Amino acid sequence: MTETTKPQNADDYADKIWDFFCSLKLTIIILLLLSILSIIGTVLQQNAPAAEYIKEYGQSNYELFVKLQFVDMYHSWWFIGLLGLFSVNLICCSIKNFPRVWKFVTEPALIASPGILKNSANRLEATSKDDRQQLANRLSALLKKEFGSAQQSEKDGKLYLFAQKGIYSRFGAYMTHLSILVIMAGAIIGNVWGYKAYVNIVEGTSTSQVWSRNGQVPIDLGFTVRCDDFDVSYYANSRRPRDYNSDLVVIDNGQEVLHKRIEVNDPLTYKGITFYQSSYGSAGNPFFQVKVTENATGNVMNMKASMGQPVNLPGGYAFAITDFTAEGRFGPAARVNVSTPDGRRGTPFMVLKDFPEFDIKRGGKFSFSLVDYKEPQFTGLQVAKDPGVEVVWLGCLLMVFGSLTAFFFSHRRIWVCLEEDGGKTKIQIAANAHRNQPGFSLAFDELKQKLDAAIENKSSKKEG
Amino acid sequence: MESGLFFNITTIAYFASMVLFFAYIAARTSTLAFFATLAALAGFITNTIALGLRWYESYQILGVDGRAPLTNLYESVVFFAWTIVLIYLLMDLKYKQRAVGAFVMPFALFSMVGAQMWLNAGIDPLVPALQSNWLTYHVITCFLGYAAFAVACGVSIMYLIKIGKEEQHKGDAPMGGILGLFPPCRVLDDMNYRAIMIGFPLLTLGIITGAAWANYAWGTYWSWDPKETWSLIVWFLYAAFIHARFTRGWIGRRAAWLSILGFAATIFCYLGVNLVLSGLHSYGGS
Numbered sequence: 099m100t101e102t103t104k105p106q107n108a109d110d111y112a113d114k115i116w117d118f119f120c121s122l123k124l125t126i127i128i129l130l131l132l133s134i135l136s137i138i139g140t141v142l143q144q145n146a147p148a149a150e151y152i153k154e155y156g157q158s159n160y161e162l163f164v165k166l167q168f169v170d171m172y173h174s175w176w177f178i179g180l181l182g183l184f185s186v187n188l189i190c191c192s193i194k195n196f197p198r199v200w201k202f203v204t205e206p207a208l209i210a211s212p213g214i215l216k217n218s219a220n221r222l223e224a225t226s227k228d229d230r231q232q233l234a235n236r237l238s239a240l241l242k243k244e245f246g247s248a249q250q251s252e253k254d255g256k257l258y259l260f261a262q263k264g265i266y267s268r269f270g271a272y273m274t275h276l277s278i279l280v281i282m283a284g285a286i287i288g289n290v291w292g293y294k295a296y297v298n299i300v301e302g303t304s305t306s307q308v309w310s311r312n313g314q315v316p317i318d319l320g321f322t323v324r325c326d327d328f329d330v331s332y333y334a335n336s337r338r339p340r341d342y343n344s345d346l347v348v349i350d351n352g353q354e355v356l357h358k359r360i361e362v363n364d365p366l367t368y369k370g371i372t373f374y375q376s377s378y379g380s381a382g383n384p385f386f387q388v389k390v391t392e393n394a395t396g397n398v399m400n401m402k403a404s405m406g407q408p409v410n411l412p413g414g415y416a417f418a419i420t421d422f423t424a425e426g427r428f429g430p431a432a433r434v435n436v437s438t439p440d441g442r443r444g445t446p447f448m449v450l451k452d453f454p455e456f457d458i459k460r461g462g463k464f465s466f467s468l469v470d471y472k473e474p475q476f477t478g479l480q481v482a483k484d485p486g487v488e489v490v491w492l493g494c495l496l497m498v499f500g501s502l503t504a505f506f507f508s509h510r511r512i513w514v515c516l517e518e519d520g521g522k523t524k525i526q527i528a529a530n531a532h533r534n535q536p537g538f539s540l541a542f543d544e545l546k547q548k549l550d551a552a553i554e555n556k557s558s559k560k561e562g
Numbered sequence: 563m564e565s566g567l568f569f570n571i572t573t574i575a576y577f578a579s580m581v582l583f584f585a586y587i588a589a590r591t592s593t594l595a596f597f598a599t600l601a602a603l604a605g606f607i608t609n610t611i612a613l614g615l616r617w618y619e620s621y622q623i624l625g626v627d628g629r630a631p632l633t634n635l636y637e638s639v640v641f642f643a644w645t646i647v648l649i650y651l652l653m654d655l656k657y658k659q660r661a662v663g664a665f666v667m668p669f670a671l672f673s674m675v676g677a678q679m680w681l682n683a684g685i686d687p688l689v690p691a692l693q694s695n696w697l698t699y700h701v702i703t704c705f706l707g708y709a710a711f712a713v714a715c716g717v718s719i720m721y722l723i724k725i726g727k728e729e730q731h732k733g734d735a736p737m738g739g740i741l742g743l744f745p746p747c748r749v750l751d752d753m754n755y756r757a758i759m760i761g762f763p764l765l766t767l768g769i770i771t772g773a774a775w776a777n778y779a780w781g782t783y784w785s786w787d788p789k790e791t792w793s794l795i796v797w798f799l800y801a802a803f804i805h806a807r808f809t810r811g812w813i814g815r816r817a818a819w820l821s822i823l824g825f826a827a828t829i830f831c832y833l834g835v836n837l838v839l840s841g842l843h844s845y846g847g848s
């Protein structure tokens with residue numbers, strides 16, 4: 099008993115599993131589940147430091163969140179698992195249904211069944227004195243012009259014509275489904291073989307290492323990137339940044355191979371690695387260009403100084419810039435100290451960049467003016483290597499075309515059956531569309547007049 | 563600003579259109595429906611002019627930094643009103659079911675009133691991240707999609723009102739009263755489906771252009787921030803709608819409820835995420 103039923107049971111079981119994975123009910127449930135579960139990650143902040151969760155929700159809740167992987171839910175086993183189930187569902191469904199659709203291509207229904215001829219919503223019946231082949235030729239010519247080239251066949255003494263249009267639209271849904279798999283494949287490729295990283299480069303320096311965004315592990319680029327200059331430009335009369343730019347140079351094997359001024363929304367790519375302008379900040383002490391006039395001689399000296407470092411002047415004097423602000427009440431302002439040859443420090447005084455004559459009035463041994471200053475900055479770059487991104491875009495393209503064909507085009511077919519009937523020819527025409535039937539009915543009504551004219555061998559214009 | 567004047571006229575026209583549509587349903591005089599549609603069209607034209615003028619004004623105020631008027635919450639809301647009326651008028655051309663206007667024009671009117679009462683209409687320069695053509699493509703496709711969903715939602719509400727009454731109403735005699743003017747339930751159901759068929763590919767494009775932009779600006783096409791995730795939730799919901807309809811025959815009442823749920827999620831994605839949840843997205847409090 100058991101021997102005979104067991105394999106059957108196993109088959110049943112396999113069938114059940116197969117049906118489960120193929121079922122559209124599962125698709126709808128997964129889609130709704132994905133919608134609902136995705137909400138969690140929009141309410142609960144993702145990947146925040148533990149202390150923040152504990153402060154907000156308490157220790158025990160935090161431990162629960164960690165156990166359920168809510169703190170990084172889009173990478174949790176259950177979310178990824180659901181996406182996996184979604185793909186399996188999609189693949190099974192396509193395997194099951196595709197052969198049926200492929201048959202429309204390989205085995206077109208050249209011969210209309212009596213059911214189609216009798217019951218189709220779009221029909222035309224007529225009789226004519228002309229013989230079958232004459233009619234077939236005229237109708238073929240018309241169909242070729244108006245619809246699609248007709249295939250002629252004969253069965254049981256009847257002559258059949260078949261023409262079709264838009265068969266590709268049967269594949270729109272499959273293209274859409276395939277596109278989802280392609281996008282997922284692209285995402286996986288990017289995750290496995292790519293990385294997201296960042297790096298801060300101080301102006302004038304270079305780096306060949308970047309830091310991964312999660313984990314802060316150093317990654318070797320295999321080449322060097324130098325930042326020659328960084329700039330922020332502002333909108334007129336406002337402190338609103340208009341743009342950030344970095345002059346980047348790529349050095350590979352000791353050669354400068356690429357030069358680009360990047361800005362937000364305009365990155366640089368070299369060897370599959372892309373550098374995006376993302377932030378900036380101050381990197382250490384500013385340095386200055388100062389014009390010093392020896393008042394007794396009128397001697398002018400252009401000197402460089404960096405913050406806090408004494409710079410020697412003639413006669414054993416020296417000066418140092420001890421404080422600086424770029425946004426003082428009178429514009430950029432530096433505090434200068436002059437020390438005498440015996441090492442005593444004098445009273446500090448202000449030098450204003452926007453008022454170069456200002457310091458002459460002080461009447462010291464030297465007068466100073468601030469020609470220029472530079473606050474060294476670092477440019478903050480996001481660095482991404484994503485070999486899957488092209489695959490993702492390909493998937494997106496497929497998705498757009500796929501869903502457009504699935505939604506807005508339909509497979510339309512016309513059958514003609516010509517039958518000898520007591521010296522006359524009986525003509526039956528039927529047509530259908532696999533979607534948008536009302537629209538097709540309108541189009542068919544128009545075609546009907548032309549078909550009538552062709553049957554009566556008149557030009558359609560004369561038909562009222 | 564001149565454009566402000568035209569936005570005011572637009573609001574008045576949409577208000578007039580809505581009142582006329584209500585009057586049409588109450589009084590059942592088709593002349594009223596004609597004038598209601600005319601008011602909607604007039605509003606649409608002034609809305610278009612206002613958007614165009616605002617575009618021009620941005621160049622006058624910001625010089626070379628002028629830009630299409632699609633960059634802050636105020637501009638997106640008045641553009642949303644424009645897309646709703648555009649989709650509505652296109653559907654009206656095809657279906658000629660005037661009563662539908664009474665359930666769609668309120669969405670456009672709410673948008674205009676909301677924008678003018680609560681939102682900052684200033685033309686400010688853009689932060690660097692927003693200076694991208696992708697932003698324009700992204701906003702246009704998303705909002706055309708949202709607008710189609712708004713029309714679908716309005717039609718679904720009509721469907722639910724009508725089907726409830728129709729089931730109580732026995733016999734073959736045509737229904738009198740207010741509901742007599744509603745399109746037949748079959749037509750309402752079809753309109754719901756058509757509107758979602760238009761909206762879904764547009765939302766798909768909206769998400770893709772958003773991803774392309776993020777990739778260009780930051781090197782990640784998808785980072786699961788709340789705005790992105792909610793747009794995906796909306797997409798999942800309408801995908802479920804389409805499959806339920808194509809293959810499980812979910813039409814009528816269930817389709818109408820799903821459509822309303824979808825639009826509620828859409829509005830949450832658009833406004834709720836910024837008001838309720840924190841996120842990186844740009845249409846913030848400013």
Ligand code: HEM
Pocket residue numbers: 120121122125184187188189191195199268270271274275278501504505801804805808809
């Ligand atoms: C979320 C993204 C999806 C989109 C945009 C989408 C799109 C579509 C469209 C437009 C159709 C209509 C096809 C037609 O009537 O000829 C369709 C049908 C279908 N979809 Fe999807 N689909 C998606 C996901 C899925 C998934 C995950 C499955 C997995 C089982 C699935 C299974 C089916 C099946 C079985 C049909 C019916 C096919 C037929 O009638 O030949 N879809 N889909």
